[in-house]
Amino acid sequence: MLVLTRKQGQSILIHKDIEIYVSSIDGDSVKIGIRAPEDVVILRKELVDEVQANNVEASQFQHNLEFIKKIKK
Numbered sequence: 001m002l003v004l005t006r007k008q009g010q011s012i013l014i015h016k017d018i019e020i021y022v023s024s025i026d027g028d029s030v031k032i033g034i035r036a037p038e039d040v041v042i043l044r045k046e047l048v049d050e051v052q053a054n055n056v057e058a059s060q061f062q063h064n065l066e067f068i069k070k071i072k073k
Helices: 044-073
Strands: 011-014 017-026 030-033
Touching: none
Parallel strands: none
Antiparallel strands: 011 017, 017 030
16 A cells, blocks of 8 residues: 655646546545546445445345245245
């Protein structure tokens, strides 16, 4: 893992065509901007984690439904 210190207005480049820049800093909140080609998918990690957790929960729920169907017979 690479950890960098950046100030407001500074940026980093990834693979020549993705720029991540510090837009503003307000207390412990940092706004970042990302410039990337349109085909690059950019997602917030916490949302990806939440969707994955919901998918796991839903898949377990499906197994529970099959179990209940078997019991009812």
